[in-house]
Amino acid sequence: MNIAIVGAGITGISTALEFARDGHQVTVYEQMNAAAEDASFAPGGWLLPCATQSLATPGAGMPFKQLKSGAGLTQASSMIGSPVWRWARQWKKHEKNASKHGNNALLTSLSTLSAYSASLRWQDCEDTDIAAERKSGTLIMLRTPQEVAFWNQQLPLLEAQNVACKMLPPPQAQALEPGLGQEITWLNAVYFPDGESINPRLWAQYLRLQAQEMGVAIRTGIQIQSISKQPVGVEITGTLQRHDAVVICTGTNHRLLQNLQLNLPIMPTWGYSVTAPVRDGLQAPRSAIMDWAQQATISRVGQRVRITAGLELGSSAEAPQHTHTLQRMYRLLNDWFPGGAQLSSPQVQVWRGSRGHLPDGLPLTGPSGHHGIWLNLAHGSHGVSLAAGCARAIADMVADRATAIDMQAFHPLRF
Structure with a gap:
């Protein structure tokens, strides 16, 4: 499949890597001029096997x-x-x-x-x-x-x-x-x-290199105008880039979600x-x-x-x-x-x-309700902690495989 990932933070890069491991053709679109330049740039990198932080x-x-x-x-x-x-x-x-x-x-x-x-x-x-x-x-x-x-x-x-x-x-x-x-x-x-604690940006860049070695294309400095529902793809400067599936991994970009009539309480x-x-x-x-x-x-x-x-x-x-x-x-x-x-x-x-x-503290990982468009975002303070698991789960969902754990609690349509 030809997969588009919107966002090159730790979640987007992790998601791209999992799709590449499954053998898909993957393109990552990022509005900043490099990967991990926004929310993944200098957070704490605090990794615990449980939720402890405020708004966990x-x-x-x-x-x-x-x-x-x-x-x-x-x-x-x-x-x-x-x-x-x-x-x-x-x-x-x-x-x-x-x-x-x-x-x-x-x-x-x-x-x-x-x-x-x-x-x-x-x-x-x-x-x-x-x-x-x-x-x-x-x-x-x-x-x-x-x-x-x-x-x-x-x-x-x-x-x-x-x-x-x-x-x-x-x-x-x-x-x-x-x-x-x-x-x-x-x-x-x-x-x-x-x-554990890590340097999130350093880890994201390491994963980026892994992804690129597996053929993932990362396009930076790209402003996506909208996500197209039919045909599925992304619109850039008036031109539609068609894909078999689009996974939105942007942190707080409400505009793209609102264009899809997804009024989520992020x-x-x-x-x-x-x-x-x-x-x-x-x-x-x-x-x-x-x-x-x-x-x-x-x-x-x-x-x-x-x-x-x-x-x-x-x-x-x-x-x-x-x-x-x-x-x-x-x-x-x-x-x-x-x-x-x-x-x-x-x-x-x-x-x-x-x-x-989100008001329940859980991320959105799963189908958006529009065919071919998926969400993997709103991880709150746990973006680095949850990136690998959510990425593997969304790759399994798109491939119509059973996920290793029950992901129903994170379904985007729960709101």
């Missing part, structure tokens, strides 16, 4: 009410009737249902997909440390008794899903991350030995990362930690340290950077790993990027 799935992470209080560096319009308000009401409905029934089916579906993706992620990769600056083992740092109590409730549920995790006292956590600051106050840490959420050179390897992180209260991750990215934080709902690319959020991120990095990063270096990189979230 309703009821799985920090309650939405607490996020809106400012604890998670959140900026959002609360105006009644606004798109953010309507989206938040849907989210809180799912959150209430998860709490009421005590069995979060959404979280179970996401964890199953995450585990499946992890089993595929490193296939055909000879040296993961070089390919993705991969680090193993992650910690979630807990500051208050309430946070410790929350995670003590979560651990048995995770263990029931075969997720390796345990609560550590400070001495044991400090042994894993000797650079942790002595002045910051925290009580315990949750340790995930199978957790909320663009914007976040920040600050990446700085390592100043002292002994004081820098060895792998990755998360400050649970602040919903900030700090990770080692080769010879650099990266902190990611911030959650702006319904913002835009034209909005100015939120100075307060960035200042707070600098303070957090200094608090957790004092002296670990050269924050005054001219090589410090500040990045702001978006990802798409």
Whole structure:
């Protein structure tokens, strides 16, 4: 088959690679001038075998009410009737249902997909440390008794899903991350030995090279005007490029979806990362930690340290950077790993990027409702974690094969 992939982020490139492995002719269309230049450029690369971040799935992470209080560096319009308000009401409905029934089916579906993706992620990769600056083992740092109590409730549920995790006292956590600051106050840490952190852009570029070696054509700097339903294809500068199937892997491009009459409740959420050179390897992180209260991750990215934080709902690319959020991120990095990063270096990189979230926290992976047009998008904070699994699943669906796991929870027509 002749397959078009729209979007060359980590999801699009992973999807193209899976179709190429199946022997299809694949063309990737990307509006930026290179692959992994948008949402996959400098996110945290935080990989866990379960959902932990804000807006992971309703009821799985920090309650939405607490996020809106400012604890998670959140900026959002609360105006009644606004798109953010309507989206938040849907989210809180799912959150209430998860709490009421005590069995979060959404979280179970996401964890199953995450585990499946992890089993595929490193296939055909000879040296993961070089390919993705991969680090193993992650910690979630807990500051208050309430946070410790929350995670003590979560651990048995995770263990029931075969997720390796345990609560550590400070001495044991400090042994894993000797650079942790002595002045910051925290009580315990949750340790995930199978957790990982990577450099998402480096990994996406590695997959891009693999895909191109298998014959995938990647066309960058291409503005797609619309997706054609009949005949199936993409319209570029008034010319129809025909394909047997089109898979849309764009992050928050509502225009293409609206042209297909797909009014999906995807909320663009914007976040920040600050990446700085390592100043002292002994004081820098060895792998990755998360400050649970602040919903900030700090990770080692080769010879650099990266902190990611911030959650702006319904913002835009034209909005100015939120100075307060960035200042707070600098303070957090200094608090957790004092002296670990050269924050005054001219090589410090500040990045702001978006990802798409749905009110149930799950991605859209499956048929669009239009023949030959498929969706693989809205992965939220878990784009890197879920890319391999979703890519393999969509390739199986297009080939009319049974998927390795049940993908019904991610069906695009559930909305």
